[in-house]
Amino acid sequence: xxxxxxxxxxxxxxxxxxxxxNGAAALTLPGCLLYTRTxxxxxxxxxxxxxxxxxxxxxxxxxxxxxELHEVLEEYKEGAAKFIGMPDTVxxxxxxxxxxxxxxxxxxxKTVSLWGTSGRMELxxxxxxxxxxxxxxxxxxxxxxxxxxxxxxxxxxxxxxVDRSLSFLDVCLQLLExxxxxxxxxMFGAIxxxxxxxxxxxxxxxxxxxxxxxxxLDGFQGSAMIKETKLQLIASVTAELPEDKPRIIHGIGRPxxxxxxxxxxxxxxxSFFPFQVTERGCALVFSYDYHSDxxxxxxxxxxxxDVEKNGAEDQDEISKADPEMTPxxxxxxxxxxxxxxxxLLEGCTCYCCQRHTRAYVHHLLVTNELLxxxxxxxxxxxxxxxxxxxxxxxxxxxxxxQLKKLVFKQALQGPANAKPGQ
Amino acid sequence: xxxxxxxxxxxxxxxxxxxGVHFRSPYGGAEILLSPERSIxxxxxxxxxxxMQLDDVVSSTTTGxxxxxxxxxxxxxxxxxxxxxxxxxxxxxxxIQGGLDPALRAQCLREMTQRSVPGFAIGGLxxxxxxxxxxxxxxxxxDLLPRDRPRYLMGVGYPTDLVVCVAxxxxxxxxxxxxxxxxxxxxxxxxxxxxxxxxxxxxxFRPIDPDCRCPTCRRHSRAFLHALLRSDTAALHHLTVHxxxxxx
Numbered sequence: 001x002x003x004x005x006x007x008x009x010x011x012x013x014x015x016x017x018x019x020x021x022n023g024a025a026a027l028t029l030p031g032c033l034l035y036t037r038t039x040x041x042x043x044x045x046x047x048x049x050x051x052x053x054x055x056x057x058x059x060x061x062x063x064x065x066x067x068e069l070h071e072v073l074e075e076y077k078e079g080a081a082k083f084i085g086m087p088d089t090v091x092x093x094x095x096x097x098x099x100x101x102x103x104x105x106x107x108x109x110k111t112v113s114l115w116g117t118s119g120r121m122e123l124x125x126x127x128x129x130x131x132x133x134x135x136x137x138x139x140x141x142x143x144x145x146x147x148x149x150x151x152x153x154x155x156x157x158x159x160x161x162v163d164r165s166l167s168f169l170d171v172c173l174q175l176l177e178x179x180x181x182x183x184x185x186x187m188f189g190a191i192x193x194x195x196x197x198x199x200x201x202x203x204x205x206x207x208x209x210x211x212x213x214x215x216x217l218d219g220f221q222g223s224a225m226i227k228e229t230k231l232q233l234i235a236s237v238t239a240e241l242p243e244d245k246p247r248i249i250h251g252i253g254r255p256x257x258x259x260x261x262x263x264x265x266x267x268x269x270x271s272f273f274p275f276q277v278t279e280r281g282c283a284l285v286f287s288y289d290y291h292s293d294x295x296x297x298x299x300x301x302x303x304x305x306d307v308e309k310n311g312a313e314d315q316d317e318i319s320k321a322d323p324e325m326t327p328x329x330x331x332x333x334x335x336x337x338x339x340x341x342x343x344l345l346e347g348c349t350c351y352c353c354q355r356h357t358r359a360y361v362h363h364l365l366v367t368n369e370l371l372x373x374x375x376x377x378x379x380x381x382x383x384x385x386x387x388x389x390x391x392x393x394x395x396x397x398x399x400x401x402q403l404k405k406l407v408f409k410q411a412l413q414g415p416a417n418a419k420p421g422q
Numbered sequence: 423x424x425x426x427x428x429x430x431x432x433x434x435x436x437x438x439x440x441x442g443v444h445f446r447s448p449y450g451g452a453e454i455l456l457s458p459e460r461s462i463x464x465x466x467x468x469x470x471x472x473x474m475q476l477d478d479v480v481s482s483t484t485t486g487x488x489x490x491x492x493x494x495x496x497x498x499x500x501x502x503x504x505x506x507x508x509x510x511x512x513x514x515x516x517x518i519q520g521g522l523d524p525a526l527r528a529q530c531l532r533e534m535t536q537r538s539v540p541g542f543a544i545g546g547l548x549x550x551x552x553x554x555x556x557x558x559x560x561x562x563x564x565d566l567l568p569r570d571r572p573r574y575l576m577g578v579g580y581p582t583d584l585v586v587c588v589a590x591x592x593x594x595x596x597x598x599x600x601x602x603x604x605x606x607x608x609x610x611x612x613x614x615x616x617x618x619x620x621x622x623x624x625x626x627f628r629p630i631d632p633d634c635r636c637p638t639c640r641r642h643s644r645a646f647l648h649a650l651l652r653s654d655t656a657a658l659h660h661l662t663v664h665x666x667x668x669x670x
Contacts, residue, residue, distance in 0.1 A: 038649050040656040045663065047637055069649055075625050076645070085641045117652050370605075370655055 001186055001213060003244045005029075006396075012267055013395040016246055020090045020138060021184070025057045029246070030262045030395075031388055032269040033092055034059040034381075038069075039084025041381070042275050043373040046085065051351045052378050054385030058090040060270055061137065062097035067123070068116040070131050079136035092139040093132065095190070096146070098221065098251055098272040104150040109164055112143055125171040133181045141216050141248075143168045144190035151224040158194030161219065162203040165192045169210055186213030188248060191237055195225050200233050204240035214246040217266065221251025231260055238265030255286060255328055255387060256411040259404050262391065269388075274380035280322035281365045282329040283344040283376055284383040286410045288390040290402040327413050330358075332376075337362040350382040351375070424461045424476040424503075426517070427577075430549065438478060440495065458502040466509050474543060475503040477517040482549035482556075489521035492546075497533045504537065515574060517545040518563055522555045531566040541572040544592070548577035557586060564591030581610075600669045604661035607651050610668045616644065618661070623648040636667035 005014035012029060019025040034041060034056050041049045041059075049055060066073070066080060076083050081091050096102055096114070106113035111122045123131070128143040144165035148158055169189055176182055189212035193199030207215065217237060220230055238247055249266045252258060253273025261269070277284055321331040330337075332344075343353035344361065352361070352375040364372035394403040429436050429443050437444045442457030461476040476499050478492040496519045507514050516534045520527030534542065544563045547556055560575065567573055574594035575587050584595060600610060607619040609630045616623070616630060629639040630647070638647075638660040650657035 037654040037656075038652070039646075040650055040654050043655050043659070045637070045656055045659050046641060048659075065649075065653060072625050072645055072649070076627060083643070083646055085646060370658065373655060374659070 003246060005243065011262065011395045011400065012265065013392060016267075019057065020088070025090050027057050027090075027268070028388075028392055029267045030269070030391055031267070032056055032271045032384070033248075034089075035098070035271040035275050036060060036084075037062075037097075038065045039080065039086060041377070042278070043370075043377040048351075048374060048378065052385075053350065053382050054389060055381070056271070056385065058092055058139070058268075059086065061091050061093045061135070062100075063093055063095050063131070063141075064097055064100065064114045064116040064121070066093060066135050067114055067121050067131050068118060070134055073131075073134035076134075080134075081136070081138075090139070091135075091137045092248075093135055093137040093141065094216075094250060094270075095141045095143060096250070098253075098270050099276065102147070104147050107145045107147050107164070109160075109167075112145060112168075125168045126175065128168075129172055129175040129179065129182075132185070133179050136181055137185055139186045139188060139214070141188050141218075142172050142190055142212070144192060144216075144218060146190065146192055146218040146221075148192065148194035148219045149222040149224055153194040155196055155199075158192075158196040158199045161192035161194060162199050162206075165190050165203065166206050169207065169212070173210060173212075188212060188214045188216045190216045190218045192219050193233075194219055195229050195233065197233060197236060200237050201240060204237045208241055212245070214248065215241055217247060217249040220249060231264060234261055234266065235264040241265070254326055254411075255288070255407050258387075259391070259400075259407055263400070263404075271381065271384055274384040275377070276324070277326075277329050277380050278373060278376040280325060280331070281333045281372070281376070282322075282325060282331050283361070284329050284380050285345045286328035286387075287406060288387045288403060290390070290394055290399050290406050327411055332358060332361050333365045334362075344379050345383070348379065348383065350379045352379040424465065424474040425456050426461075426474070426477045426479045426545070429479045430481050433481070440498075442476070458499040459506040462503050462506040462508075462514075466507065466512065469509075470512055472541070473507070473512050473514045475500045475514060475517055477519055477545055479519070479546060480521065482522060482547055482551040484521065489523060490526055493520045493526050493530045497530065500534060500537060500539075504539070513540040515539060515541040515543050515572075517543040517576070518567075519546045520559075521546055522551055522559060524558070524562055527559060527562055528566065531563060535566070535568060539571075541574060542567050543574040543576050545576050547575070548579055548583075556583075557590065560587055560592065561590050567591075600665035601662050604665040605658045607657070607661065609647075609661050610665045618644060618648050618657075619651055620648075630664055631668075634664065634667065636664050638664040638667075 001016060002018045003016055005012055014029045015026050016029060017026040019027060036059050039061055061080060073080060073083060081087050081089060102115060111124050114121045114123060123143060125143055132140055145161045148161050176187060189207040189210055191203045191207055193203045217234060241247060246267045247265060248268040249261055250270060252261055252269055258269055274284060325331060337358040340358040342358055344358055345353055356375060361372060361375055394400045429438060435446045435448060442455050445454050445456060458476040465473040478495040478499060480488055480492045500516050503514060516537060516539045518530050518534060520530040544560060547559055564573055572593045573591060575592040576596060578584060578587055578595050579597050580599060607617060609616045609618055611631045623644040626644040628644060630644060631639055642660060647657055647660060
């Protein structure tokens, strides 16, 4: 795996080359991973996924599902990539699923707990490595204690997360040397420490001393940490890390937060966000076209038209929208889209926008058809991947500020479906 | 399709009169009237290449005077549908009724074949009646239908029934079975079907059918599909693709 950065003034624009079994794959940075569930892009078969533009070269597998398949994979012997039908895809195995909540308070000095469909699984470092040997991923997150995100975390608990994670890391590095199945795999060290700067710095410095292939900024998931603290910590952590190794962050998905993290030295993100948008019956419609006038673009995409349509709004429809909904999306189940014969997003070249209308997707959602999820996932993935492409372009053109302005303006506008003044 | 079958499937929420079928919505109780004219109006708006008449459908296990009433009404509704059709390029099919009574079916056939329609459907079957009565009604219908018009046997069906009914002279079929059973985790194979949610497939690394050339069988194993069924709808899509390939 080779990291090539484009040089000063371009942020961390670059490429991670030499990936995969035959070293032919590459990930452009800053970039994201393809989110999967049991190795499948949600709602999509291989054929439908192939129609989506810009699919990243690296896919994310989550350990809880793979752990439940440990025995199966051991008997299969040929690794998870082949088992899931993606033999040529570069796979990254994260410790947790970004979408599944992880109950707090179960980790110990020697074990970490994961939750799958059959309940809780307690893993030691040794068991963890057994499972990775069966998965044979290209990249994987080293087992770590990231249980510092559920609010009120004491200094003591933050310190423990660092101590335990370093201890796990050292054990796993030793086990890695003795694992022929994992000789081609790259282990990422997890940086913990909760919201305590001292601990974060200690974690970063100590982890950087170990021969890991990359770094994982963990414990920044959720909404318990104050925004300013989160951003300061991320910047402080990456400042301690070597330039030539990739930095992944977990749990960050919103476009505004992605940009903030990129500015602070993060390279790789997950793509669970477009999946969550899909699950709540929404479509991403935010603009990342920093070339045109930000004022006009933002209004056009999100809404003067959408907001104006609010005349005889059915209050019930609005309140049924998921409270997690962001200003970057529209809730297609809303009655206002019943006879809206435009595409999900004007100008979008995805499969759904080229062939179908908002009215049709609205109908599919109302009648609970599986096709709604398929079409929305295709659109949301493509839009999100195109966003990362735009970030790379903006870095190249030295226009990241314009892109930021555009995205942040849309972040402030409030949901496109809201009544004026709400 | 005209919406006629819902008279049976939603019998609790519907009431039939000469005018049409009154349906009551289970969400809020709003009433709609589906008349022959309204059904054709909607089918015209949808632009369907093939349209079905609105027929008076009774469950195939119903007995008594209701069956005869429905048969006669279906003829009258056929005439109303023909009159209401504004788009001659859309092909309106008649639907033969008469339940499991040979005399009633024959009477319906004699009447409906006098109307000028581009095709005939055989209706009111495939609803749980015993097989012995089922195939006899199919044969009676195909014996009396013109040879130069398509015969569409509605709601059929299971693989065995398809083979038998082709032999009896039917041309067209429809059935939710392959796709619905896929959505329940069931894959169709020449020797039956595989309930992929079952534990026996956990470590079965063979494809659903080694002789099948569909995308699912070329790329995925039973074990993978078994695992995927627990976590994502993509599994249902894989099975749907296979079952349709099998059906075709």
